[in-house]
Amino acid sequence: MWKFVLTGLVITFFFLTGCSAESTGSKEDGKLAIVTTIAQIAEPMSVIGxxxxxxxxxxxxxxxxxxxxxxxxxxxxxxxxxxxxxxGLHLEANMVKVFEEIGKTRPVLAIGEVNPEEKLLKEEEGAIDPHIWFDIDLWKESLDAAxxxxxxxLPEDSDYFENNKQAYFEKLDTLKEEAKAQLKTLPADKRVLVTAHDAFGYFGRMLDIEVVGLQGLSTEAEIGLSDIEExxxxxxxxxVPAVFIESSxxxxxxxxxxxxAKKEGLDIELGGELFSDAMGDADTEEGTYIGMYEHNVSTIYEALSRGVE
Incomplete structure (x- = not known):
């Protein structure tokens, strides 16, 4: 209840103070002012821009x-x-109405929603999986739209943006191939990734790993005893030798x-911390999209390869 009240107050504040405002940007230094929700958008766009x-x-x-x-x-x-x-795709569910209002005065783009629906993963109930940055090809489409x-x-800088994007996308292609090559060396029956919530579906599809999330696509979902037992x-x-926590x-x-699992006689351990809905600190490798992805791949590989000859 309080969540809806707070959202209403924020939107009311927007109407009173910003609904008719024009974009101010960073025109004094000539730079384009961009605001993003998640760092998985912000860091790549800082590279491309x-x-x-x-x-x-x-x-x-x-x-x-x-x-x-x-x-x-x-x-x-x-x-x-x-x-x-x-x-988009219901990731930032509590901010949708704010985006709708502020979109009346300046460009607001849900970059995840530019991908064809047939390429997106869905729950049995039909909810779309919003964690598309784990599919490098889909994320390239999203970043291309951005x-x-x-x-x-800034049409006069179109070539500059395009060249930066192409150079960055080459690095993403390399990242994809290296991740596939590394995780492919794990035995098929050991390629089981268990995390706190179902954020790694696209990761699993791209890299041929079975993914189990205790919560659903959203962290608002409830975890039942049957989920844990199964x-x-x-x-x-x-x-499986390891399971993983998530930073958020x-x-x-x-x-x-x-x-x-230990009570059932399984020698299992915490495989490490993965980055799912949030990245690492801005001044670290894990604070970059590529560094975050490499961290996840290496952490998963090292933990699941334990005891594999």
Missing amino acids: GDKVEVNSLMGPGVDPHLYTATQGDIQKMEGADIIFYS TNELKKA TIQLLVENQ INPASINAVIEG
């Missing part, structure tokens, strides 16, 4: 976008932006799985 843009991410390390509600400070940042990018917005805003049985049957998710459910 180079010295022509100034990028500000609303959500930092450890922040869960499923539960995030826009603050008064966020509204002010968006009011000062030339362009706003968010992932780059086109930069070109519209996961434990899967781990025991496949003798409470580890309690994973700890319960570890304890339950």
Whole structure:
């Protein structure tokens, strides 16, 4: 209930202070002012935009976008932006109405929603999986759409943005091939990735790994005792050596799985911390999209390869 009240207050504040405001941007230094929700958008766009843009991410390390509600400070940042990018597909569910209102005065793009629906994963109930940055090809399509917005805003710099994008995409292609090559060396029955919530579906599809998330696509979903028990049985049957926590998710459910599997006689351990809905600190390798992805791949490989000859 309080979540809806707070959202209403934020939107009311927007109507009173920013609904009719024009984009101010960073025109004094000639840079395009960009605001994003998640760092998985912000960091790549800072690479593609180079010295022509100034990028500000609303959500930092450890922040869960499923539960995030826009603050008064966020509204002010968006009011000062030339362009706003968010992932969409119900990831930032509590901010949709804010985006709709601020989109009346400046470009606001849900970059995840440019991909054809037939390429997206869905739950049995029909909900679309919003974690598309784990499919490198889909994320390239999303970043391409964002780059086109930069070109519209600064057409004189179109070639600059395109060249930066192509150079960055070459690195993403290399990342994809290296990740596939490394994880392919794991035995098929050991390629089981168990995490706190179902954020790694696209990762699993691209890299041929079975993925089990204790919660659903959103961290608002409830975890039942049956979910934990079924996961434990899967781990025991496949003798999976490790499970993983996520940087933005409470580890309690994973700890319960570890304890339950040990009671069943399985020698299992915590494989490490993965980045799912949030990336690492901005001044670290894990604070970059490529570094975050490499961290996840190496952490998963090292943990699941334990005992494999």
